[in-house]
Amino acid sequence: xxxxxxxxxxxxxTLGILLVLFSSFSALGKSPQAxxxxxxxxxxxxxxATQYPEALSRGRKALALANEAGVPAELAASNQxxxxxQLAIGQMAxxxxxxxxxxxxxxxxxxxxxxxxxxxxxxxxxxxxVQGQLEKAEQAYHHSIKIxxxxxxxxxxxxxxxxxxxxxxxxxxxxxARAESTFIRALAIRENALNENDPATAxxxxxxxxxxxxxxxxxxxxxxxxxxxxxxxxxxxxxHPGRATTFQxxxxxxxxxNEDERARPLLKSALAIQEKALGRKNTALVETLNLLGATHKxxxxxxxxxxxxRRALKIAENTYGPNHPLSxxxxxxxGVLQADQGLLASAERNFKKALQTMPSAGSNPARLVTxxxxxxxxxxxxxxxxAEELLSPGKNTP
Numbered sequence: 468x469x470x471x472x473x474x475x476x477x478x479x480x481t482l483g484i485l486l487v488l489f490s491s492f493s494a495l496g497k498s499p500q501a502x503x504x505x506x507x508x509x510x511x512x513x514x515x516a517t518q519y520p521e522a523l524s525r526g527r528k529a530l531a532l533a534n535e536a537g538v539p540a541e542l543a544a545s546n547q548x549x550x551x552x553q554l555a556i557g558q559m560a561x562x563x564x565x566x567x568x569x570x571x572x573x574x575x576x577x578x579x580x581x582x583x584x585x586x587x588x589x590x591x592x593x594x595x596x597v598q599g600q601l602e603k604a605e606q607a608y609h610h611s612i613k614i615x616x617x618x619x620x621x622x623x624x625x626x627x628x629x630x631x632x633x634x635x636x637x638x639x640x641x642x643x644a645r646a647e648s649t650f651i652r653a654l655a656i657r658e659n660a661l662n663e664n665d666p667a668t669a670x671x672x673x674x675x676x677x678x679x680x681x682x683x684x685x686x687x688x689x690x691x692x693x694x695x696x697x698x699x700x701x702x703x704x705x706x707h708p709g710r711a712t713t714f715q716x717x718x719x720x721x722x723x724x725n726e727d728e729r730a731r732p733l734l735k736s737a738l739a740i741q742e743k744a745l746g747r748k749n750t751a752l753v754e755t756l757n758l759l760g761a762t763h764k765x766x767x768x769x770x771x772x773x774x775x776x777r778r779a780l781k782i783a784e785n786t787y788g789p790n791h792p793l794s795x796x797x798x799x800x801x802g803v804l805q806a807d808q809g810l811l812a813s814a815e816r817n818f819k820k821a822l823q824t825m826p827s828a829g830s831n832p833a834r835l836v837t838x839x840x841x842x843x844x845x846x847x848x849x850x851x852x853x854a855e856e857l858l859s860p861g862k863n864t865p
Contacts, residue, residue, distance in 0.1 A: 503532045503541055510548055514555075517708060517744045523552045543572035543580070547587050555708075557750040557786050559594060566591045581618035582625055585611040589629045596636050599792055599826075608633040627656040627667060631674055638674075641832070643681055650675040666702045666709060669695040673716055680720055692717050708744045708751065711737035715755055727762045734759045750786050753779045753793055757800055764804055776800045792833075795824030799837050806844055814844055 506529035513522035526549040533541035550565030566587050573584040592607030611629040619625070634649035654671035672695035679688035696713045703709055714737040721730040738755045745751055760775030780797035787793055802817035818841040825834035838857055845854035 503529055503536070506532065507544065507548070510552075514548065514552055517555075519552055519556045519745070523549065523556070526552055539572045539576035540578055540580070543569045543576060543583065543587075546572060547583065547590075550587075551590060554590065554594065556745060557748070559597065559750070559786065563591070563594045563598075566594065581614050582623075585614040585625060585629065588614065589632055592629075592632045592636070596632065596639065601636060601640065604636050605633070608636065622656055622659060624656060624660040624667070627653040627660075627671065630656070631671060634674055634678075638677055638681065643678055647675070647678045650678060664698050664701050666699060669698040669702070669709070669713070672698070673713055676716060676720075680723070685720060685724060688720055689717070692720065706740055706743065708741060711740040711744075711751070711755070714740075715758065718758055722758065722761060727765055731759070731762045734762065748782055748785065750782060750793065753783050753797070756782075757797065760800060760804075764807070769804065769808055772804055773801070776804060789820065790824050792824050795821045796833070798824070799833075799840070802837075803840060806840065811844055811848055815841065818844070
């Protein structure tokens with residue numbers, strides 16, 4: 468073949484590659500429809516910068532354009548990013564609806580989409596887990612894992628996210644051995660696929676530390692958390708919400724070790740970061756406020772403790788309503804605080820409200836803790852028969 472012929476053949480091959488790339492680019496949701504691509508790109512940038520209100524506004528405009536065009540890929544991508552933003556700002560029910568729509572549109576699309584569809588399933592699993600829909604959560608995580616293992620193999624970085632979610636589910640169920648092995652697998656995937664200083668590696672370390680904390684392996688938990696904190700300091704800076712998660716986890720460890728003087732500054736830093744990045748009404752603040760309230764309670768600063776507990780409760784009730792487990796945890800904390808101050812009638816009301824948010828069937832450690840506090844309250848006020856009956860089989864619903 469002459470040099471001229473080879474040159475022509477190479478130009479034709481290059482043109483063919485460009486056509487394939489253009490087709491793939493379009494298949495990933497880039498429509499010729501004016502405006503959608505620009506809006507979607509702006510939404511991604513704002514989301515990465517944690518400018519969530521602006522990101523949500525752009526995302527909704529992109530979704531409106533996608534609805535006009537009726538292109539499944541655009542509909543799926545728009546619903547997915549809107550759902551992720553709604554989740555970040557605590558709009559749980561709206562996020563669930565958006566992500567379920569994303570999954571439906573990915574399934575209706577004719578283009579290759581395994582990674583994006585798997586991400587939707589994994590994020591949905593997280594929503595179901597937080598809502599206590601544990602069976603649906605496990606199904607969603609396994610669906611995500613199956614899609615990824617079938618399409619991209621067993622070492623793709625996105626698999627780490629699904630395994631992290633599944634590990635968190637096992638941790639919530641008290642299946643510590645399964646949680647640990649699942650988190651270790653997620654960490655191995657991240658460390659092999661990415662730079663060891665990637666923020667996703669830090670997330671895996673934080674999750675693994677939660678298992679060690681539950682196992683009372685405090686030194687191991689602290690090592691993992693400090694390793695995660697060092698990674699985040701290099702990769703995401705000091706004001707990212709991920710830093711607040713690490714500070715919160717470290718504070719929880721120090722509270723368990725009765726090192727409140729180390730916990731409180733971390734919680735104040737976490738709260739300041741969360742308020743700035745997520746707003747003052749985001750559900751991410753609830754646990755931070757409850758933990759901060761606990762430090763004040765243990766120092767005898769009851770007014771400050773109550774202020775934090777009531778703020779946490781207001782956020783939880785406004786987001787999920789009074790019958791959600793997150794609201795129940797806030798009722799419990801208020802009840803304990805009031806019982807310690809001798810406000811027994813108020814404490815009893817809050818303990819009973821807490822119990823209404825907790826399933827009575829099966830093993831429920833949180834419910835048992837609240838019942839024991841209510842039993843102690845009855846004992847202290849001379850209601851011995853009620854106390855004896857409270858934890859009797861079949862009679863633990865006051």
